[in-house]
Amino acid sequence: xxxxxxxxxxxxxxxxxxxxxxxxxxxxxxxxxxxxxxxxxxxxxxxxxxxxxxxxxxxxxxxxxxxxxxxxxxxxxxxxxxxxxxxxxxxxxxxxxxxxxxxxxxxxxxxxxxxxxxxxxxxxxxxxxxxxxxxxxxxxxxxxxxxxxxxxxxxxxxxxxxxxxxxxxxxxxxxxxxxxxxxxxxxxxxxxxxxxxxxxxxxxxxxxxxxxxxxxxxxxxxxxxxxxxxxxxxxxxxxxxxx
Amino acid sequence: xxxxxxxxxxxxxxxxxxxxxxxxxxxxxxxxxxxxxxxxxxxxxxxxxxxxxxxxxxxxxxxxxxxxxxxxxxxxxxxxxxxxxxxxxxxxxxxxxxxxxxxxxxxxxxxxxxxxxxxxxxxxxxxxxxxxxxxxxxxxxxxxxxxxxxxxxxxxxxxxxxxxxxxxxxxxxxxxxxxxxxxxxxxxxxxxxxxxxxxxxxxxxxxxxxxxxxxxxxxxxxxxxxxxxxxxxxxxxxxxxxxxxxxxxxxxxxxxxxxxxxxxxxxxxxxxxxxxxxxxxxxxxxxxxxxxxxxxxxxxxxxxxxxxxxxxxxxxxxxxxxxxxxxxxxxxxxx
Numbered sequence: 001x002x003x004x005x006x007x008x009x010x011x012x013x014x015x016x017x018x019x020x021x022x023x024x025x026x027x028x029x030x031x032x033x034x035x036x037x038x039x040x041x042x043x044x045x046x047x048x049x050x051x052x053x054x055x056x057x058x059x060x061x062x063x064x065x066x067x068x069x070x071x072x073x074x075x076x077x078x079x080x081x082x083x084x085x086x087x088x089x090x091x092x093x094x095x096x097x098x099x100x101x102x103x104x105x106x107x108x109x110x111x112x113x114x115x116x117x118x119x120x121x122x123x124x125x126x127x128x129x130x131x132x133x134x135x136x137x138x139x140x141x142x143x144x145x146x147x148x149x150x151x152x153x154x155x156x157x158x159x160x161x162x163x164x165x166x167x168x169x170x171x172x173x174x175x176x177x178x179x180x181x182x183x184x185x186x187x188x189x190x191x192x193x194x195x196x197x198x199x200x201x202x203x204x205x206x207x208x209x210x211x212x213x214x215x216x217x218x219x220x221x222x223x224x225x226x227x228x229x230x231x232x233x234x235x236x237x238x239x240x241x242x243x
Numbered sequence: 244x245x246x247x248x249x250x251x252x253x254x255x256x257x258x259x260x261x262x263x264x265x266x267x268x269x270x271x272x273x274x275x276x277x278x279x280x281x282x283x284x285x286x287x288x289x290x291x292x293x294x295x296x297x298x299x300x301x302x303x304x305x306x307x308x309x310x311x312x313x314x315x316x317x318x319x320x321x322x323x324x325x326x327x328x329x330x331x332x333x334x335x336x337x338x339x340x341x342x343x344x345x346x347x348x349x350x351x352x353x354x355x356x357x358x359x360x361x362x363x364x365x366x367x368x369x370x371x372x373x374x375x376x377x378x379x380x381x382x383x384x385x386x387x388x389x390x391x392x393x394x395x396x397x398x399x400x401x402x403x404x405x406x407x408x409x410x411x412x413x414x415x416x417x418x419x420x421x422x423x424x425x426x427x428x429x430x431x432x433x434x435x436x437x438x439x440x441x442x443x444x445x446x447x448x449x450x451x452x453x454x455x456x457x458x459x460x461x462x463x464x465x466x467x468x469x470x471x472x473x474x475x476x477x478x479x480x481x482x483x484x485x486x487x488x489x490x491x492x493x494x495x496x497x498x499x500x501x502x503x504x505x506x507x508x509x510x511x512x513x514x515x516x517x518x519x520x521x522x523x524x525x526x527x528x529x530x531x532x533x534x535x536x537x538x539x540x541x542x543x544x545x546x547x548x549x550x551x552x553x554x555x556x557x558x559x560x561x562x563x564x565x566x567x568x569x570x571x572x573x574x575x576x577x578x
Contacts, residue, residue, distance in 0.1 A: 080349025
């Protein structure tokens with residue numbers, strides 16, 4: 001009950017923080033239109049470029065939203081606000097739930113706007129495939145939301161912006177959000193396939209029939225979740241016992 | 244009157260504890276608390292019992308261990324040894340029950356909420372909060388209630404922080420240096436509110452290095468120095484411990500040894516042409532002074548200020564060093 005009322009205020013804060021919202025929403029949209037518009041008739045990686053790039057930019061926007069949640073926790077730790085909250089009846093799980101929900105809310109807004117832009121550039125999918133695509137994006141972002149919480153406790157102050165920015169950029173570049181860095185073979189491709197961002201972008205193959213994600217995709221997402229969630233819990237515990 | 248929604252439903256522990264047995268479920272009990280940060284002992288074997296309804300000042304200079312003690316009471320720092328009990332519960336449980344409010348020494352409130360929203364949000368976390376509008380008024384925050392928390396001045400932030408600590412209607416209010424950054428008017432508003440809270444039977448503990456504040460607003464003063472409790476009692480008792488009165492007179496070139504030997508005088512000191520006598524029996528001392536030193540003029544007698552009590556006690560502590568540990572601990576009303 002206290003958690004529910006707390007979430008309301010977190011959401012309120014999310015929408016008040018227009019600078020952040022503008023960046024996390026506008027950045028993928030601008031890139032999508034700037035690159036997608038002139039290339040809207042091309043194909044890429046076996047599908048229409050707008051569909052591929054729509055997924056790519058939805059992933060970038062979604063990652064910015066959920067990982068930046070971590071930056072928010074780091075800021076609240078730095079200013080001492082977290083300590084103030086810890087001496088209220090608010091339970092830590094409710095605090096983290098509120099952060100993750102806000103991260104997801106931001107992600108959903110970005111994904112929706114990028115998908116609408118995709119439609120504007122000619123992407124056409126059956127309703128069922130839209131549902132699958134968005135559903136997979138949201139599932140695949142889960143371990144990254146946990147990563148964001150972990151970063152919020154591991155990194156402090158000035159280091160946060162470059163760490164979050166660098167993490168999102170690396171995951172996006174290696175995951176293929178902007179297209180591929182190298183041919184789809186070799187060591188680097190192996191690394192790419194071990195990243196959740198790669199499979200997130202691959203959710204764009206939603207219309208190619210059969211299962212969208214192979215077993216490997218689910219293993220990678222689950223594996224990241226199995227590492228990131230306990231990591232987030234562990235760094236939170238370490239952080240709060242030391243203070 | 245602050246406690247709009249308090250009375251009947253709100254305060255669990257407090258009322259029962261006050262009417263029945265203060266020692267039973269107890270208010271706050273710190274038992275042999277010790278905390279070190281690396282080689283630095285921040286708090287050394289602090290034992291303290293505070294009855295429900297008491298207003299207690301933790302008085303001491305910077306680095307005395309006041310903040311660390313408060314952090315341990317709030318469960319924000321884990322003691323190396325010893326334990327804390329709040330109304331018979333460990334801190335985490337008392338906090339989860341909404342029995343505790345705290346005002347910490349922290350930086351800005353860098354939140355995208357207005358003052359009113361932040362206070363409402365905090366209220367919503369507690370089972371029996373006070374009326375937010377009442378709290379805004381009582382803390383003098385209503386005039387900037389619609390301003391973003393990130394845009395407040397230091398004094399305004401401090402008022403908001405106070406509002407946050409009290410809006411949950413907690414049985415125990417812990418305040419770490421609450422009046423830092425407050426102007427005169429801010430302090431007046433703050434202490435008025437604290438008095439109202441204390442009048443409802445709430446327990447209030449505040450850390451301060453303002454001696455006048457401890458003297459004026461606390462029922463009881465716990466004096467801390469270098470991580471230990473060096474004195475604990477009513478302000479009057481602490482003053483009595485160091486000789487009671489001070490006699491000041493202009494008396495150029497007087498012999499300090501002769502002055503110190505006067506009846507009722509415990510110590511004599513010189514400030515330029517003035518002499519300052521510490522006296523346990525000021526009447527006898529005054530009579531003797533005027534008889535033996537007819538040249539004395541501008542004679543002034545006053546109660547020893549807490550400042551002097553404080554200096555005397557902490558100096559004593561420094562001198563006795565380890566020998567003082569036992570005395571301080573026994574004074575700490577443990578058990």
